[in-house]
Amino acid sequence: MNHAEIERWYRLRNIKKASQVIIMAAVLSLLLGFGVIQYLKGAPHNDADQAASNGQMRIENFVYSSPGVRPWSLKAANAILSQASTKIKLTHPTVVYEGGKGGKIYVTAKTGELDKSASRISGHGLVTIHYRDMKFTTGKIDYSDEKMRAETSSQVCLETTSLSLTGTGLLLSIPQEEIVIENNVRARLYDVKWVGPGQRLPI
CATH class of the missing domain: 2.60.450.10 (Lipopolysaccharide (LPS) transport protein A like domain)
Structure with a gap:
Protein backbone atom coordinates (compact mmCIF):
# COMPACT_ATOMS: atom_id res chain seq x y z
CA MET A 1 0.00 0.00 0.00
CA ASN A 2 1.62 3.23 -1.13
CA HIS A 3 1.41 6.69 0.41
CA ALA A 4 -1.52 7.77 -1.77
CA GLU A 5 -3.54 4.71 -0.83
CA ILE A 6 -2.78 5.25 2.85
CA GLU A 7 -3.99 8.87 2.66
CA ARG A 8 -7.12 7.75 0.83
CA TRP A 9 -7.83 5.11 3.51
CA TYR A 10 -7.49 7.67 6.32
CA ARG A 11 -9.78 10.10 4.50
CA LEU A 12 -12.44 7.42 4.06
CA ARG A 13 -12.20 6.41 7.73
CA ASN A 14 -12.53 10.03 8.88
CA ILE A 15 -15.53 10.59 6.59
CA LYS A 16 -17.15 7.45 8.01
CA LYS A 17 -16.59 8.62 11.60
CA ALA A 18 -17.94 12.08 10.77
CA SER A 19 -21.05 10.52 9.21
CA GLN A 20 -21.63 8.41 12.31
CA VAL A 21 -21.35 11.52 14.54
CA ILE A 22 -23.84 13.46 12.37
CA ILE A 23 -26.32 10.56 12.43
CA MET A 24 -26.06 10.22 16.23
CA ALA A 25 -26.58 13.99 16.66
CA ALA A 26 -29.68 13.86 14.46
CA VAL A 27 -31.11 10.91 16.41
CA LEU A 28 -30.49 12.68 19.75
CA SER A 29 -32.18 15.85 18.45
CA LEU A 30 -35.25 13.86 17.40
CA LEU A 31 -35.46 12.10 20.76
CA LEU A 32 -35.05 15.36 22.67
CA GLY A 33 -37.74 17.08 20.62
CA PHE A 34 -40.15 14.17 21.14
CA GLY A 35 -39.49 14.24 24.89
CA VAL A 36 -40.19 17.99 25.11
CA ILE A 37 -43.49 17.57 23.25
CA GLN A 38 -44.60 14.74 25.53
CA TYR A 39 -43.63 16.76 28.61
CA LEU A 40 -45.64 19.76 27.45
CA LYS A 41 -48.64 17.54 26.71
CA GLY A 42 -48.53 16.09 30.20
CA ALA A 43 -47.65 19.30 32.04
CA PRO A 44 -50.31 20.58 34.46
CA HIS A 45 -52.11 23.83 33.60
CA ASN A 46 -53.17 26.45 36.07
CA ASP A 47 -56.79 27.56 36.54
Missing part, protein backbone atom coordinates in the same frame (compact mmCIF):
# COMPACT_ATOMS: atom_id res chain seq x y z
CA ALA A 48 -56.39 30.52 34.22
CA ASP A 49 -55.19 28.27 31.37
CA GLN A 50 -58.04 25.82 31.90
CA ALA A 51 -60.60 28.63 32.08
CA ALA A 52 -59.28 30.19 28.87
CA SER A 53 -59.42 26.86 27.01
CA ASN A 54 -63.05 26.38 28.05
CA GLY A 55 -64.18 29.83 26.93
CA GLN A 56 -64.14 31.16 30.49
CA MET A 57 -62.44 34.06 32.20
CA ARG A 58 -61.08 34.17 35.74
CA ILE A 59 -61.14 37.46 37.68
CA GLU A 60 -59.25 37.98 40.93
CA ASN A 61 -60.77 40.24 43.64
CA PHE A 62 -64.18 40.27 41.95
CA VAL A 63 -66.56 43.12 42.88
CA TYR A 64 -70.24 43.52 41.91
CA SER A 65 -73.10 45.84 42.91
CA SER A 66 -76.71 44.91 42.25
CA PRO A 67 -78.92 47.34 40.30
CA GLY A 68 -82.05 46.33 42.23
CA VAL A 69 -84.55 48.39 44.25
CA ARG A 70 -82.55 47.69 47.40
CA PRO A 71 -78.91 47.46 46.23
CA TRP A 72 -76.41 45.06 47.75
CA SER A 73 -72.68 44.68 47.20
CA LEU A 74 -70.63 41.57 46.55
CA LYS A 75 -66.92 40.85 46.89
CA ALA A 76 -65.21 37.53 46.15
CA ALA A 77 -61.63 36.28 46.20
CA ASN A 78 -62.08 35.26 42.58
CA ALA A 79 -64.80 34.62 40.04
CA ILE A 80 -65.09 32.52 36.88
CA LEU A 81 -67.23 33.94 34.07
CA SER A 82 -68.49 31.92 31.13
CA GLN A 83 -69.36 33.28 27.68
CA ALA A 84 -72.16 30.74 27.34
CA SER A 85 -73.87 31.50 30.67
CA THR A 86 -74.95 34.45 32.82
CA LYS A 87 -73.96 32.55 35.97
CA ILE A 88 -70.71 33.45 37.71
CA LYS A 89 -68.94 31.01 40.03
CA LEU A 90 -67.52 32.62 43.18
CA THR A 91 -64.86 31.70 45.72
CA HIS A 92 -65.16 33.07 49.27
CA PRO A 93 -67.95 35.54 48.50
CA THR A 94 -69.05 38.26 50.96
CA VAL A 95 -72.38 40.03 50.43
CA VAL A 96 -73.49 43.15 52.30
CA TYR A 97 -77.23 43.91 52.35
CA GLU A 98 -78.66 47.30 53.37
CA GLY A 99 -81.69 46.61 55.55
CA GLY A 100 -84.89 48.62 55.41
CA LYS A 101 -84.35 49.92 58.95
CA GLY A 102 -80.78 51.13 58.52
CA GLY A 103 -79.03 47.94 59.58
CA LYS A 104 -76.48 45.96 57.61
CA ILE A 105 -76.54 42.20 57.07
CA TYR A 106 -73.28 40.43 56.16
CA VAL A 107 -73.33 37.02 54.48
CA THR A 108 -70.16 35.01 53.78
CA ALA A 109 -69.65 31.54 52.29
CA LYS A 110 -66.96 29.18 51.04
CA THR A 111 -68.28 29.19 47.47
CA GLY A 112 -71.19 30.78 45.67
CA GLU A 113 -72.90 31.54 42.40
CA LEU A 114 -74.24 34.79 40.99
CA ASP A 115 -76.98 34.70 38.33
CA LYS A 116 -77.03 38.21 36.88
CA SER A 117 -80.02 37.63 34.57
CA ALA A 118 -82.26 36.41 37.42
CA SER A 119 -80.71 38.71 40.08
CA ARG A 120 -80.11 35.75 42.35
CA ILE A 121 -77.11 34.76 44.43
CA SER A 122 -76.40 31.60 46.40
CA GLY A 123 -73.78 30.61 48.96
CA HIS A 124 -72.56 27.12 49.80
CA GLY A 125 -70.39 25.73 52.57
CA LEU A 126 -69.68 27.45 55.89
CA VAL A 127 -72.36 30.09 55.31
CA THR A 128 -72.31 32.78 58.02
CA ILE A 129 -74.88 35.56 58.50
CA HIS A 130 -73.94 38.48 60.77
CA TYR A 131 -76.67 40.85 61.89
CA ARG A 132 -76.14 43.19 64.83
CA ASP A 133 -74.77 40.97 67.64
CA MET A 134 -76.19 37.76 66.17
CA LYS A 135 -74.29 35.16 64.17
CA PHE A 136 -76.18 32.53 62.14
CA THR A 137 -74.42 29.59 60.47
CA THR A 138 -75.80 27.14 57.92
CA GLY A 139 -74.77 25.00 54.96
CA LYS A 140 -76.28 27.03 52.11
CA ILE A 141 -78.31 30.16 51.41
CA ASP A 142 -80.22 31.53 48.40
CA TYR A 143 -81.15 35.19 47.84
CA SER A 144 -83.62 36.62 45.31
CA ASP A 145 -83.80 40.30 44.38
CA GLU A 146 -87.42 39.82 43.32
CA LYS A 147 -88.44 38.65 46.81
CA MET A 148 -85.74 40.67 48.62
CA ARG A 149 -85.40 37.61 50.81
CA ALA A 150 -82.73 35.02 51.60
CA GLU A 151 -83.71 31.53 52.65
CA THR A 152 -82.48 28.02 53.33
CA SER A 153 -83.99 24.68 54.30
CA SER A 154 -80.76 23.48 55.94
CA GLN A 155 -79.83 23.17 59.60
CA VAL A 156 -79.30 26.58 61.21
CA CYS A 157 -77.37 27.64 64.32
CA LEU A 158 -77.59 30.97 66.12
CA GLU A 159 -75.01 32.24 68.60
CA THR A 160 -75.19 35.39 70.73
CA THR A 161 -73.54 36.35 74.00
CA SER A 162 -76.49 34.96 75.97
CA LEU A 163 -78.21 32.50 73.63
CA SER A 164 -77.41 29.37 71.63
CA LEU A 165 -80.14 28.16 69.27
CA THR A 166 -80.54 25.49 66.60
CA GLY A 167 -83.31 24.82 64.11
CA THR A 168 -84.16 23.90 60.53
CA GLY A 169 -84.92 26.39 57.79
CA LEU A 170 -84.36 30.15 57.80
CA LEU A 171 -86.09 33.15 56.21
CA LEU A 172 -84.30 36.50 56.07
CA SER A 173 -86.34 39.55 55.02
CA ILE A 174 -84.09 42.42 53.96
CA PRO A 175 -86.69 45.27 54.08
CA GLN A 176 -87.97 44.26 57.54
CA GLU A 177 -84.55 43.11 58.79
CA GLU A 178 -86.36 40.06 60.13
CA ILE A 179 -84.83 36.59 60.53
CA VAL A 180 -87.09 33.61 61.21
CA ILE A 181 -85.94 30.08 62.03
CA GLU A 182 -88.84 27.91 60.96
CA ASN A 183 -88.75 24.40 62.44
CA ASN A 184 -87.35 22.22 65.25
CA VAL A 185 -86.14 25.19 67.26
CA ARG A 186 -84.14 24.47 70.41
CA ALA A 187 -82.50 27.14 72.54
CA ARG A 188 -80.11 27.39 75.47
CA LEU A 189 -79.70 30.54 77.55
CA TYR A 190 -76.50 31.72 79.24
CA ASP A 191 -75.96 34.03 82.24
CA VAL A 192 -79.69 34.36 82.93
CA LYS A 193 -80.64 36.00 86.22
CA TRP A 194 -83.66 34.95 88.23
CA VAL A 195 -86.63 37.29 87.85
CA GLY A 196 -89.90 37.67 89.65
CA PRO A 197 -93.27 36.36 88.42
CA GLY A 198 -94.54 38.21 85.34
CA GLN A 199 -91.18 39.79 84.56
CA ARG A 200 -89.27 39.30 81.34
CA LEU A 201 -85.98 37.46 81.12
CA PRO A 202 -83.02 39.82 80.60
CA ILE A 203 -81.92 38.48 77.18
Whole structure:
Protein backbone atom coordinates (compact mmCIF):
# COMPACT_ATOMS: atom_id res chain seq x y z
CA MET A 1 0.00 0.00 0.00
CA ASN A 2 1.62 3.23 -1.13
CA HIS A 3 1.41 6.69 0.41
CA ALA A 4 -1.52 7.77 -1.77
CA GLU A 5 -3.54 4.71 -0.83
CA ILE A 6 -2.78 5.25 2.85
CA GLU A 7 -3.99 8.87 2.66
CA ARG A 8 -7.12 7.75 0.83
CA TRP A 9 -7.83 5.11 3.51
CA TYR A 10 -7.49 7.67 6.32
CA ARG A 11 -9.78 10.10 4.50
CA LEU A 12 -12.44 7.42 4.06
CA ARG A 13 -12.20 6.41 7.73
CA ASN A 14 -12.53 10.03 8.88
CA ILE A 15 -15.53 10.59 6.59
CA LYS A 16 -17.15 7.45 8.01
CA LYS A 17 -16.59 8.62 11.60
CA ALA A 18 -17.94 12.08 10.77
CA SER A 19 -21.05 10.52 9.21
CA GLN A 20 -21.63 8.41 12.31
CA VAL A 21 -21.35 11.52 14.54
CA ILE A 22 -23.84 13.46 12.37
CA ILE A 23 -26.32 10.56 12.43
CA MET A 24 -26.06 10.22 16.23
CA ALA A 25 -26.58 13.99 16.66
CA ALA A 26 -29.68 13.86 14.46
CA VAL A 27 -31.11 10.91 16.41
CA LEU A 28 -30.49 12.68 19.75
CA SER A 29 -32.18 15.85 18.45
CA LEU A 30 -35.25 13.86 17.40
CA LEU A 31 -35.46 12.10 20.76
CA LEU A 32 -35.05 15.36 22.67
CA GLY A 33 -37.74 17.08 20.62
CA PHE A 34 -40.15 14.17 21.14
CA GLY A 35 -39.49 14.24 24.89
CA VAL A 36 -40.19 17.99 25.11
CA ILE A 37 -43.49 17.57 23.25
CA GLN A 38 -44.60 14.74 25.53
CA TYR A 39 -43.63 16.76 28.61
CA LEU A 40 -45.64 19.76 27.45
CA LYS A 41 -48.64 17.54 26.71
CA GLY A 42 -48.53 16.09 30.20
CA ALA A 43 -47.65 19.30 32.04
CA PRO A 44 -50.31 20.58 34.46
CA HIS A 45 -52.11 23.83 33.60
CA ASN A 46 -53.17 26.45 36.07
CA ASP A 47 -56.79 27.56 36.54
CA ALA A 48 -56.39 30.52 34.22
CA ASP A 49 -55.19 28.27 31.37
CA GLN A 50 -58.04 25.82 31.90
CA ALA A 51 -60.60 28.63 32.08
CA ALA A 52 -59.28 30.19 28.87
CA SER A 53 -59.42 26.86 27.01
CA ASN A 54 -63.05 26.38 28.05
CA GLY A 55 -64.18 29.83 26.93
CA GLN A 56 -64.14 31.16 30.49
CA MET A 57 -62.44 34.06 32.20
CA ARG A 58 -61.08 34.17 35.74
CA ILE A 59 -61.14 37.46 37.68
CA GLU A 60 -59.25 37.98 40.93
CA ASN A 61 -60.77 40.24 43.64
CA PHE A 62 -64.18 40.27 41.95
CA VAL A 63 -66.56 43.12 42.88
CA TYR A 64 -70.24 43.52 41.91
CA SER A 65 -73.10 45.84 42.91
CA SER A 66 -76.71 44.91 42.25
CA PRO A 67 -78.92 47.34 40.30
CA GLY A 68 -82.05 46.33 42.23
CA VAL A 69 -84.55 48.39 44.25
CA ARG A 70 -82.55 47.69 47.40
CA PRO A 71 -78.91 47.46 46.23
CA TRP A 72 -76.41 45.06 47.75
CA SER A 73 -72.68 44.68 47.20
CA LEU A 74 -70.63 41.57 46.55
CA LYS A 75 -66.92 40.85 46.89
CA ALA A 76 -65.21 37.53 46.15
CA ALA A 77 -61.63 36.28 46.20
CA ASN A 78 -62.08 35.26 42.58
CA ALA A 79 -64.80 34.62 40.04
CA ILE A 80 -65.09 32.52 36.88
CA LEU A 81 -67.23 33.94 34.07
CA SER A 82 -68.49 31.92 31.13
CA GLN A 83 -69.36 33.28 27.68
CA ALA A 84 -72.16 30.74 27.34
CA SER A 85 -73.87 31.50 30.67
CA THR A 86 -74.95 34.45 32.82
CA LYS A 87 -73.96 32.55 35.97
CA ILE A 88 -70.71 33.45 37.71
CA LYS A 89 -68.94 31.01 40.03
CA LEU A 90 -67.52 32.62 43.18
CA THR A 91 -64.86 31.70 45.72
CA HIS A 92 -65.16 33.07 49.27
CA PRO A 93 -67.95 35.54 48.50
CA THR A 94 -69.05 38.26 50.96
CA VAL A 95 -72.38 40.03 50.43
CA VAL A 96 -73.49 43.15 52.30
CA TYR A 97 -77.23 43.91 52.35
CA GLU A 98 -78.66 47.30 53.37
CA GLY A 99 -81.69 46.61 55.55
CA GLY A 100 -84.89 48.62 55.41
CA LYS A 101 -84.35 49.92 58.95
CA GLY A 102 -80.78 51.13 58.52
CA GLY A 103 -79.03 47.94 59.58
CA LYS A 104 -76.48 45.96 57.61
CA ILE A 105 -76.54 42.20 57.07
CA TYR A 106 -73.28 40.43 56.16
CA VAL A 107 -73.33 37.02 54.48
CA THR A 108 -70.16 35.01 53.78
CA ALA A 109 -69.65 31.54 52.29
CA LYS A 110 -66.96 29.18 51.04
CA THR A 111 -68.28 29.19 47.47
CA GLY A 112 -71.19 30.78 45.67
CA GLU A 113 -72.90 31.54 42.40
CA LEU A 114 -74.24 34.79 40.99
CA ASP A 115 -76.98 34.70 38.33
CA LYS A 116 -77.03 38.21 36.88
CA SER A 117 -80.02 37.63 34.57
CA ALA A 118 -82.26 36.41 37.42
CA SER A 119 -80.71 38.71 40.08
CA ARG A 120 -80.11 35.75 42.35
CA ILE A 121 -77.11 34.76 44.43
CA SER A 122 -76.40 31.60 46.40
CA GLY A 123 -73.78 30.61 48.96
CA HIS A 124 -72.56 27.12 49.80
CA GLY A 125 -70.39 25.73 52.57
CA LEU A 126 -69.68 27.45 55.89
CA VAL A 127 -72.36 30.09 55.31
CA THR A 128 -72.31 32.78 58.02
CA ILE A 129 -74.88 35.56 58.50
CA HIS A 130 -73.94 38.48 60.77
CA TYR A 131 -76.67 40.85 61.89
CA ARG A 132 -76.14 43.19 64.83
CA ASP A 133 -74.77 40.97 67.64
CA MET A 134 -76.19 37.76 66.17
CA LYS A 135 -74.29 35.16 64.17
CA PHE A 136 -76.18 32.53 62.14
CA THR A 137 -74.42 29.59 60.47
CA THR A 138 -75.80 27.14 57.92
CA GLY A 139 -74.77 25.00 54.96
CA LYS A 140 -76.28 27.03 52.11
CA ILE A 141 -78.31 30.16 51.41
CA ASP A 142 -80.22 31.53 48.40
CA TYR A 143 -81.15 35.19 47.84
CA SER A 144 -83.62 36.62 45.31
CA ASP A 145 -83.80 40.30 44.38
CA GLU A 146 -87.42 39.82 43.32
CA LYS A 147 -88.44 38.65 46.81
CA MET A 148 -85.74 40.67 48.62
CA ARG A 149 -85.40 37.61 50.81
CA ALA A 150 -82.73 35.02 51.60
CA GLU A 151 -83.71 31.53 52.65
CA THR A 152 -82.48 28.02 53.33
CA SER A 153 -83.99 24.68 54.30
CA SER A 154 -80.76 23.48 55.94
CA GLN A 155 -79.83 23.17 59.60
CA VAL A 156 -79.30 26.58 61.21
CA CYS A 157 -77.37 27.64 64.32
CA LEU A 158 -77.59 30.97 66.12
CA GLU A 159 -75.01 32.24 68.60
CA THR A 160 -75.19 35.39 70.73
CA THR A 161 -73.54 36.35 74.00
CA SER A 162 -76.49 34.96 75.97
CA LEU A 163 -78.21 32.50 73.63
CA SER A 164 -77.41 29.37 71.63
CA LEU A 165 -80.14 28.16 69.27
CA THR A 166 -80.54 25.49 66.60
CA GLY A 167 -83.31 24.82 64.11
CA THR A 168 -84.16 23.90 60.53
CA GLY A 169 -84.92 26.39 57.79
CA LEU A 170 -84.36 30.15 57.80
CA LEU A 171 -86.09 33.15 56.21
CA LEU A 172 -84.30 36.50 56.07
CA SER A 173 -86.34 39.55 55.02
CA ILE A 174 -84.09 42.42 53.96
CA PRO A 175 -86.69 45.27 54.08
CA GLN A 176 -87.97 44.26 57.54
CA GLU A 177 -84.55 43.11 58.79
CA GLU A 178 -86.36 40.06 60.13
CA ILE A 179 -84.83 36.59 60.53
CA VAL A 180 -87.09 33.61 61.21
CA ILE A 181 -85.94 30.08 62.03
CA GLU A 182 -88.84 27.91 60.96
CA ASN A 183 -88.75 24.40 62.44
CA ASN A 184 -87.35 22.22 65.25
CA VAL A 185 -86.14 25.19 67.26
CA ARG A 186 -84.14 24.47 70.41
CA ALA A 187 -82.50 27.14 72.54
CA ARG A 188 -80.11 27.39 75.47
CA LEU A 189 -79.70 30.54 77.55
CA TYR A 190 -76.50 31.72 79.24
CA ASP A 191 -75.96 34.03 82.24
CA VAL A 192 -79.69 34.36 82.93
CA LYS A 193 -80.64 36.00 86.22
CA TRP A 194 -83.66 34.95 88.23
CA VAL A 195 -86.63 37.29 87.85
CA GLY A 196 -89.90 37.67 89.65
CA PRO A 197 -93.27 36.36 88.42
CA GLY A 198 -94.54 38.21 85.34
CA GLN A 199 -91.18 39.79 84.56
CA ARG A 200 -89.27 39.30 81.34
CA LEU A 201 -85.98 37.46 81.12
CA PRO A 202 -83.02 39.82 80.60
CA ILE A 203 -81.92 38.48 77.18
